[in-house]
Amino acid sequence: MQINDAYDPKHYVAAANRYEQMTYRRCGRSGIQLPVLSIGLWHNFGHTDNLETARHILRTSFDHGITHFDLANNYGPPFGAAEENFGRLYRQDWKPYRDELILSTKAGWDMWPGPYGNFGSRKYLIASLDQSLRRMGVDYVDIFYHHRPDPDTPLEETMGALDHIVRQGKALYVGISQYKPEETARAVEILRKLGTPLLIHQPRYSMFDRWVENGLLDVLEKEGVGSIVFSPLEQGLLTNKYLDGFPEDSRAVRDGRYLNKGKISDAQLAKVRALNNLARERNQSLAQMAIAWLLKDPRVTTVLLGASSSKQMLDNLGTLRNLAFSTSELEAIEKVLKG
């Protein structure tokens, strides 16, 4: 994998060959192509993290053709910090490259106190995007998402807010996240009538969490909607990170909010070890095999990765060297996953 040798913390010039190394897939039936790997700022971009490490991760990503950076209002800690830190980096590194980037943000989870800082009202979504734009220092985002379904707000109101935001020019496209197949089909229908087609769905999908295979991917294909799948490495579990215990620098030890020792069972670790052996036979890291396994389905537009170092991102980019699976490899993986 090529590294941009001209690394200078103060002045960034993107690698000239950045588009030669990436594959792009069309996002549903839209005009937008996304890189098959995207980078998310959920972790490692908060005020408790190192901004220079964060800077290096984004530069390494873009230098290898990753044009899509994914944020949300509440990424941090604290809430809003990832957008603020991205805003700092944007002013220093990314402004000249704005038209080469797909930036996204979201609202839908708890953000500020009171009844207007959560879920799916028009009031919340429109105010939240205005705050996000201020924190990031940009005039618009490329994709704005409703982050999760809201059981109590009429879907017409939430989708109407997304349509309004596009008409305001504050987002170019809209997406939804964590919506079930039936909710997705309804959202598609409402948005189509409003004249703002649904670009993309952001569901969780990995070797260990395959719920999208039970209907969601079928709906997306039928309706011409793309997909960006999150936590593809199960927050680090589907890598070599936990093969020999719990390292101090791992998310499970350092953070522990969403992944911790108690959430990782011995049975899961046994599967991780068996998968690691299969990856080794393919001359891949486990992370690379777990990513390639998701990309074998053309309905997956892009795999949304997190990283705590640019070294990890380079490992993940190495996936592109081997995306093919033989039938026997797929059967061996299936046996481990279903075992």
Ligand SMILES: NC(=O)c1ccc[n+]([C@@H]2O[C@H](COP(=O)([O-])OP(=O)(O)OC[C@H]3O[C@@H](n4cnc5c(N)ncnc54)[C@H](OP(=O)(O)O)[C@@H]3O)[C@@H](O)[C@H]2O)c1
């Ligand atoms: N829409 C939603 O509701 C939602 C929810 C969650 C996430 N997301 C999006 O999805 C993005 C990715 O989620 P995620 O961070 O859970 O993804 P992930 O790719 O499953 O996990 C990323 C973590 O795995 C470890 N890792 C990554 N590459 C590695 C490698 N090559 N070798 C060893 N370890 C490696 C790192 O953990 P260590 O820190 O331990 O090194 C890294 O922080 C988020 O940033 C966010 O944009 C969306």
